[in-house]
Amino acid sequence: MKALVCILLLLETFEFVAQQQVDGGLNENEISQQISSEDGRQNPPQTDTLRAEASTDSQQYCDLGIPDIHAALRELTATVTEQKGNIRELTATVTEQKEKNRELTTTVTEQKENIRELTATVTEQKENIRALEARLRDEMNKKNEEMSNLTLGQVEELRKENRDREIAFSAGLMESGSGYVGPFTTDITLTYKKVFTNIGNAYNPITGIFTAPLKGAYMFRISIYGHGGTKATVSIYKNGEHMVVAYDVQAQDRLNSSNGVVLLLEVGDVVYVRLWSGMRIYDNQNNLNTFSGFLLFPLREQELCRM
Structure with a gap:
């Protein structure tokens, strides 16, 4: 029974330390104090006999192969610290990607604006081309009419000249x-x-x-x-x-x-x-x-x- 209590105490302490490492980490003193506090909650004041028995049982179980709690906590702290570093790197990467996405969005918006301006320019050029074609048609029609009139005039002049030559x-x-x-x-x-x-x-x-x-x-x-x-x-x-x-x-x-x-x-x-x-x-x-x-x-x- 006492061995079970000891194991539960260790598991609870390990869970608490892990949570504290995720939330911001605890130093070894704080961990020790936490363990003492947990001992106080789990083991109310006992008689000297009970303490001696618990100490004896704990020593016996430790001798049976239970690892050192401080070494485990240090290893866990190192793992949590490494994970926090990874999280920071991941956060920096995500931030960088967000910045790149914002830049890409800005670039896409700018390109869309350029495309709209280019479309407006092309539309304007088409209108100019249509206007130019219409003006050229008018000028060509006018020229053709003038040439037609000139040709008729020349024919009449030639006829008159031929009549003069007769x-x-x-x-x-x-x-x-x-x-x-x-x-x-x-x-x-x-x-x-x-x-x-x-x-x-x-x-x-x-x-x-x-x-x-x-x-x-x-x-x-x-x-x-x-x-x-x-x-x-x-x-x-x-x-x-x-x-x-x-x-x-x-x-x-x-x-x-x-x-x-x-x-x-x-x-x-x-x-x-x-x-x-x-x-x-x-x-x-x-x-x-x-x-x-x-x-x-x-x-x-x-x-x-x-x-």
């Missing part, structure tokens, strides 16, 4: 009937009254004069017809200057001649045909005497000067 005429001497013209005592300008063609209205059948409406190179031709016994001679004139002559003489029967020339004319230059004095030509419904001309091609100012 210059050609041909006329016969007599409008109707038959007969002689000449001889005269002076040279005269012939009026070819029967107009076959007068594109551009540059030839005047009343005066017999062609007036150049466009600067360029022109081709002119004349033909004459007469009866034998009288010479037939006519000349092409440019601005009063003799250019070429068509001439024939035959003592008997019919005579005819023709000639042509290319002239470079300025706007307003005149070309006409003159019958020489003393000469005579004949014409009838067959239009034996003709005066014709047409524009070969227009010339720029520098080209005309170079020629």
Whole structure:
């Protein structure tokens, strides 16, 4: 019975010491005092005989192999101290991880904010791109419209230019009937009254004069017809200057001649045909005497000067 009491006392003391080590630790004096206190509670004042018997029993049980309580407590204290160190290290590790988690959370929040800003920037850029595309479409449509108008204007200008280049005429001497013209005592300008063609209205059948409406190179031709016994001679004139002559003489029967020339004319230059004095030509419904001309091609100012 006394041995059981001793064992229970040791177990209770061990549990208390362990609890105190966890709560903050006890030194050896405190442990001894605690043991004494426990002895007081477990063993009320006894007689000297009981104490002697307990001491004898305790000594007997200690001799049987019960370990030294102080050595056990020291070992337990060392273990608890080591565990407290481990707990402190674990606590520091947990604190460090919490700090890292806070930093990571801050970083994630910052990245989310950056992503929101980037998304806003991308959205703004898309809006700018759409606005730019719309402006480019408007400009392209405007340019296309301008080019279309320009093209239409150019076509109209080319048409007008082509119309200006459509210059050609041909006329016969007599409008109707038959007969002689000449001889005269002076040279005269012939009026070819029967107009076959007068594109551009540059030839005047009343005066017999062609007036150049466009600067360029022109081709002119004349033909004459007469009866034998009288010479037939006519000349092409440019601005009063003799250019070429068509001439024939035959003592008997019919005579005819023709000639042509290319002239470079300025706007307003005149070309006409003159019958020489003393000469005579004949014409009838067959239009034996003709005066014709047409524009070969227009010339720029520098080209005309170079020629």
